[in-house]
Amino acid sequence: MTLISEQQLPSIIKRLAHQILETYPGLENTVIVGLQPRGVFLSDKIVAALKQEIAADLVQYGKLDITFFRDDIRRELHLGSETHLPFSIEGKTVILIDDVLFTGRTIRAALDALLSFGRPSNVRLCVLVDRKPSRELPIQPDFTGKEMDTLTPYKVKVRWKENDGVDDVILLEE
Secondary structure, X not given: OEEEOOOOHHHHHHHXXXXXXXXXXXXXXXXXXXXXXXXXXXXXXXXXXXXXXXXXXHOEEEEEOOHHXXXXXXXXXXXXXXXXXOOOOOOOEEEEEEEEEOOOHHHHHHHHHHHOOOOXXXXXXXXXXXXXXXXXXXXXXXXXXXXXXXXXXXXXXXEOHHHHOOOEXXXXXX
């Protein structure tokens, strides 16, 4: 079952970029950080949309690997991705971007990882899909593409052209 179609996704990404710019005009003192690995596909697209609206040099963009900050690292074999933060986050607004907000554990790990690089003035969260009723931690997104307000027996799968040959979000039976 399709939650977000390939035709809907570009307008959702553009809307998220516009919401970010409405909240943080010109991205002054603001940086964008995509979470490795799946959040980076979304953050790449949001950053491209931001660069269509403001000068490219105003968009400070980095990628954060949270592998070794996860609470399930001992249960599963994880291979790390690359962290690339070519700027200081000290005293800045950091907008974390990930594809799906489910239990909140990934974002908790991201906050731990981020704070190892400095102390931002604040952190905001942008997600493509928010699975609200499934939260285990008190973490809420500031910018959301689509909300799922009900508990469902489905897994949310975000597919990106770079990996899956199509840009969409589908629901799979668990």
